[in-house]
Amino acid sequence: MASLEPLPSTHWVNDPKWEELLPCEEFWVSIQPLLLSRGYELRSRYHPGWTPSWLQPGGKPLHLCDDSLQIGYKMIDATRTNDSLKVVIRQVPTHTDELPLLAILSSPELQADPRNCTVPILDVIILPGNDELALIIMPMLRDFGDLPFRRVGEVVEMFEQLVHFLAFLHEQSIAHMDFCWFNIMMDGSRVVPKGWHFLSPFSHDGIPSGDFEWFDRWSVRPVKYYMIDFELSQRMNPQGNPCRFVGSWGQDRSVPEMSFTTPSDPFKVDVYQLGNVIKKLIRNYVGLDILKPLVDAMTNSDPLKRLTAEESSKQFSIFRKKCTARAMKRRIWKNEPPIPPLTSLERFLVRYLQYNPIN
Template sequence: MEKGGVEGAELYWRANYHWFLDRGYQLRPRYSPDWIPSWTGTSKYFEDCEDGIYLRRTQICDAVHVPTGALVVLKRTDKTFYPREAAIMQYLSSEPLASDPRNHCPRLMDVFEPPVYKGHTTQILFMPLLRPFHSPTFDTVGEGIDCFRQLFEGLQFLHEHHIAHRDLNINNFMMEWTNMFPEGFHPQADRRKKDMSGPAPFFTRTQRPTRYIIIDFGMSTQYNPGNLSPREKSLIGGDKTVPEFLKGEEYHDPYKTDIYYVGNLIRTEFMQGHPIITDIPGYKGFDFMKPLIDDMVQDDPSKRPSMDEVVQRFEELVQGLTQWKLGAWAAPRRKYFFRRMRIPIDIASHWKRKMIYILRKIPAIPTAGA
């Protein structure tokens, strides 16, 4: 096979290209049965071409909603293993929940069951295209505050509606992008332009505030309103550091585990830096969060605060911060060689933006929709 061709799990999407198109969703040209690679007969390298970029996660494919032109993602799931995901998302996408500003869940546009493929019965969930919450990097402490607030608010909303997420990690926290990336980006190479011709231009979160979204309800559970402290068997997701799981405890309270997940996400992605992903070096300036985060990630789940308590304590912490602190540069905690070389440029760029924010009276804490 020619290098850069469609193979493996990607073949599923090509096999169903016309089936999706008949229902109003057009996959990228790469998955058309009539596709001829654009680099054929040229000197171009396949990864420099729009249609040469393969799926990073083969169960998720990007597409265009033909009636509206909106960019969407198609998530392929197996109802045998994830029987509750579609129902929970449909519930969260229904009114009046869908219009609640505290609802930070993706809107479910459609649910289809395509023809059986190689003996597998699958379900396809259709949602708006999002991008990783940490890309691009955060510019100010105030931008981080807005992110924390929306994350806490979103999980509090889920718990109020008796839903435990049960897998809230870096891969399941995203953000909307249309404000920050008005020209878009390649769905499978999100730092590049759609046509792969160069870096995708963007605005900072302060310049163009965004909304953060909690995704992936494949492991989630919705409980009866009266069951305030459910007991569940351990279900290990993307975050492998949950103390009650490491201790081998057979049953746990999924609400308390959610609290750990969120606290650990902030601890590793903001306060310390990700232990493996070098693109997430952590940031300076968020030490004021340490008392709250320490309580959220306690080894004893019963000592962790509820989400209502987390939100209350967080707002009290924010009220004690000055405008100067909120507008301060969120400097990377870990500086690799090339990053260190850029520090003078980054500082100068930040101060230029900060002066503009002050002169234009732009709020230090961004607020989407404000």
């Protein structure tokens, strides 16, 4: 349960660079009143007229102040005022198909399908006088891989959700085109019931304390996984004709057929990308070889021989029926250099004494 991992601070005490807003942060300050009027409160750093709390009389050291944490340009964390729900606000370019596709995938009919792992969209905010951007509001989710898997069944249950979702997505003639590692999120509310900070995910409140509590997924299952970032996604020809596309395929640049000149099948690329996510887990953990045959078929270098999403989903279902409860409970151990693997003593503590380090 409890992890006593030290949380290294990335801050230098009294470094003046933390006192200044980045250019990308000024955008959020400019729309803070609008967001508040819609029921979303930003951290104090993004309030007009902000004064760093560590500079005020009696202020805490900089590295203990939540308002010292800076965000990137596309997303920001916030709190929904009516229920204190932690949310993420993301900029969405209006020239892409992302908003229309999210509207389709968020329709009551498609939301009723249990295979749908599209990130929930809580709200959409149109910016006055800005035709280039809109804002979507999502629940604050957690990167699926930043806490270790502890049992075979934890990975199998994630794979199950994602492979069926990919088949569901392709049934709607939608190719995600970036079905990759950093776009897969999990609902961490069961795993980290005390919550975490958006910019300091191994602390509960953004303040380094060295006492971060979390539970392995098997003990709190089911854990729900979601897919985010549909910026590259497209709805292809739904008439059953072969689909071809030329262009970039997001994070995973190892796609064998990726080309800026020769058209390729975006649906087969999606399958390869998901297969590669699971292949990386197989490399990084000891004990996941039972997934290798299906993953190899999903990542065949020849797209004509590669499984479709529907075939992958069906083959997974066959595989899943053969999995015994004992096999699902089997322990797996992270082995991802340069992170040192757990020692024999640490593995004993994990098994029997609820020791839960973040590696």
